[in-house]
Amino acid sequence: MTNPDPDRSLDRIRWRCRRGLLELDLILARFLEGGFERLTPAQQETFSGLLGRADTDLWDLVSGRSHSADQAEEALLDTLRRVGTV
Amino acid sequence: MALPTRKFDAVIVGAGGAGMRASLQLAEAGLKVAVLSKVFPTRSHTVAAQGGIGAALGNMGEDSWLWHMYDTIKGSDYLGDQDAIEFLCRMAPQAVIELEHFGMPFDRNEDGTVYQRPFGGHSQNFGERPVQRSCCAADRTGHAMLHTLYQRNVRANTLFFVEWMALDLIRDASGQVLGVTAMEMETGEVWIFHARATLFATGGAGRIYSASTNAFINTGDGLGMAARAGIPLEDMEFWQFHPTGVAGAGVLITEGVRGEGGYLLNKDGERFMERYAPTMKDLASRDVVSRAMATEIKEGRGAGKEADHILLKLDHLGLDVIEKRLPGIREIAKKFANVDPVKDPIPVVPTCHYQMGGVPTNYHGEVVAPANGNPNTVVPGFYAAGECACASVHGANRLGTNSLTDLLVFGRASGESVIRFLKENPGHKDLPVDAGDYSMQRIARLDGQTGGESVFEVGAEMRRTMQAHCGVFRFPDMLQSGVQKIKAVAERAKRTEIKDKSKTFNTARVEALELDNLIEVAVATLVSADARQESRGAHDRADFAKRDDVNWLKHTLWYRDGSRLDYKPVNLKPMTAQTFEPKVRSY
Numbered sequence A: 001m002t003n004p005d006p007d008r009s010l011d012r013i014r015w016r017c018r019r020g021l022l023e024l025d026l027i028l029a030r031f032l033e034g035g036f037e038r039l040t041p042a043q044q045e046t047f048s049g050l051l052g053r054a055d056t057d058l059w060d061l062v063s064g065r066s067h068s069a070d071q072a073e074e075a076l077l078d079t080l081r082r083v084g085t086v
Numbered sequence B: 001m002a003l004p005t006r007k008f009d010a011v012i013v014g015a016g017g018a019g020m021r022a023s024l025q026l027a028e029a030g031l032k033v034a035v036l037s038k039v040f041p042t043r044s045h046t047v048a049a050q051g052g053i054g055a056a057l058g059n060m061g062e063d064s065w066l067w068h069m070y071d072t073i074k075g076s077d078y079l080g081d082q083d084a085i086e087f088l089c090r091m092a093p094q095a096v097i098e099l100e101h102f103g104m105p106f107d108r109n110e111d112g113t114v115y116q117r118p119f120g121g122h123s124q125n126f127g128e129r130p131v132q133r134s135c136c137a138a139d140r141t142g143h144a145m146l147h148t149l150y151q152r153n154v155r156a157n158t159l160f161f162v163e164w165m166a167l168d169l170i171r172d173a174s175g176q177v178l179g180v181t182a183m184e185m186e187t188g189e190v191w192i193f194h195a196r197a198t199l200f201a202t203g204g205a206g207r208i209y210s211a212s213t214n215a216f217i218n219t220g221d222g223l224g225m226a227a228r229a230g231i232p233l234e235d236m237e238f239w240q241f242h243p244t245g246v247a248g249a250g251v252l253i254t255e256g257v258r259g260e261g262g263y264l265l266n267k268d269g270e271r272f273m274e275r276y277a278p279t280m281k282d283l284a285s286r287d288v289v290s291r292a293m294a295t296e297i298k299e300g301r302g303a304g305k306e307a308d309h310i311l312l313k314l315d316h317l318g319l320d321v322i323e324k325r326l327p328g329i330r331e332i333a334k335k336f337a338n339v340d341p342v343k344d345p346i347p348v349v350p351t352c353h354y355q356m357g358g359v360p361t362n363y364h365g366e367v368v369a370p371a372n373g374n375p376n377t378v379v380p381g382f383y384a385a386g387e388c389a390c391a392s393v394h395g396a397n398r399l400g401t402n403s404l405t406d407l408l409v410f411g412r413a414s415g416e417s418v419i420r421f422l423k424e425n426p427g428h429k430d431l432p433v434d435a436g437d438y439s440m441q442r443i444a445r446l447d448g449q450t451g452g453e454s455v456f457e458v459g460a461e462m463r464r465t466m467q468a469h470c471g472v473f474r475f476p477d478m479l480q481s482g483v484q485k486i487k488a489v490a491e492r493a494k495r496t497e498i499k500d501k502s503k504t505f506n507t508a509r510v511e512a513l514e515l516d517n518l519i520e521v522a523v524a525t526l527v528s529a530d531a532r533q534e535s536r537g538a539h540d541r542a543d544f545a546k547r548d549d550v551n552w553l554k555h556t557l558w559y560r561d562g563s564r565l566d567y568k569p570v571n572l573k574p575m576t577a578q579t580f581e582p583k584v585r586s587y
Helices: A009-018 A021-033 A041-049 A055-062 A073-080 B016-030 B065-075 B082-101 B141-155 B221-228 B284-296 B315-325 B331-335 B402-424 B437-448 B455-469 B475-492 B507-531
Strands: B004-013 B035-036 B116-124 B130-133 B159-162 B164-171 B177-183 B190-200 B241-245 B263-267 B308-311 B346-355 B366-371 B374-384 B554-559 B564-569
Touching: A009 A041, A009 B507, A021 A055, A021 A073, A021 B366, A041 A055, A041 A073, A041 B190, A041 B241, A055 A073, A073 B263, B004 B016, B004 B177, B004 B402, B016 B141, B016 B221, B016 B402, B035 B164, B035 B190, B065 B116, B082 B402, B116 B159, B116 B564, B141 B402, B164 B190, B164 B221, B164 B437, B177 B374, B177 B437, B190 B437, B221 B507, B241 B284, B241 B331, B284 B308, B284 B346, B315 B331, B331 B346, B374 B402, B437 B507, B455 B475, B455 B507, B455 B554, B475 B507, B507 B554, B507 B564
Parallel strands: B004 B035, B004 B190, B035 B159, B190 B374
Antiparallel strands: B116 B130, B164 B177, B177 B190, B241 B346, B263 B308, B308 B346, B366 B374, B554 B564
């Protein structure tokens, strides 16, 4: 079959959404299904940067208990905070 | 087919707390050690541990390793091996102090000593009164431990292979373990990691259940590999369930909610815990509450369209208490249950949390299996530590805080055992000529499969079967039919098919290989649970309501070959202390 994503960037991102915390596994998986492909390349890069954060810090950001000083990150987090899981 | 090969003194599979504590011991001894991990080390599931590390430091009042030992044995419902438990509790204070010296940011007392929290099940003077024994770093103990150990490993030149998945154990004709095969996700290439010693620290397999608090990475890879290589799995019928996981998601709602006055309701709005535990009600121990919930659901009093969950009511506490005393609970309920607990109850179910069984080891972290009439014959070159191993210190039920203690003590001990073994056994033994063939056959089967089964669907059927037939409370008819069902699912798992055959970062292939590991654990669990005709710790049977020490004070060993069971005695003889004789367990 033809592969629309020869360097597998979506697969890499999908795998890096595998976390140590179940809370993040669930939210990030739902986000990937729902809207990741609609993000601009710059937003995709911002998302990839967020995945580099420690699990506990990322969960604080995603659950709204803390905020990022970076505007692009904060805008993307705003979307992540609205991700429904049920 | 000859595979590319790398040589190391030791290879460790898994980079959570146990794997990184072991690798640190080896790297600091100057050995060449490789650590394989599916994800970046600090994203291992150890990060989810909040409770703390149990150790009798005595910083908050008098304490003793012997009291910790008593609590652990009693908690295990007397299935724990008393030599291993003595070792765990005696070594725990040293393990904590070492970690402190590595830079772990523990909470402190005013005098600078490590602060210790109270935690359920831990007592002074053999059950007399509660003791503060849990060493923590706020509610981020696991996170702090992973970061501390990772940084220390980098300093010691541990070689991390990140986004690598181990596939199979390599054993020679004598049974000695000579390394693993592993797949690099980036390239899809399979390599042989030829090692003088191999250590598994792959964590638990809690993803065999639909309702699980475990992260998605917890697929029991070490257990699957060990089982395929002919090593038995010990005590797999024992899984700890947490009473309040969010229905459908698994995310934990802390016991603190009930501590603050929240309570459970069935579909009729009845506060049913009053019937099961008239005194303690909703604050009875985890197994009592979970069993009551499972009974309500089984008897048709579950809430919701499918009558499949229980309601946790806390709106009567009011917004202030919920926001101030239970931080984060409202966000979790809104996100994962779509309810605002200030107005509506949270749907919850007893949820799989921790695997007490695993790859059998002694307290040196050496893997043991029956041979030549000795049930605990060492498998040369093979070690295991942490949740994937069964030493057995948790027996039939783990005491809170002992999981992190286990990682540190047995991570270190297994590292020390490897160092001794390598001194006595210099050089690499030759690999068998067919090393790697088995893994390549498995991958070739997967790639060549046509008209096969969907990995997702087979996985979902496995999780449904485990949840319905082998959950917190076990019924004989359900166990029997469950064994047949899970064996049928295992047959389907032999025919999984992936549509995408490409090599580079093929996550579909990884997930298919993970399912191969999960299914071994699922079959082991159901077959072991069906056979054990008693109730002990986390194994609760409707038809055998009591513990039976005459017939069942023994460890289960499940072999993949023919799904055969064997048993071995519990070691009731501690290293130096006197035996704690089995007694009725009451709190």
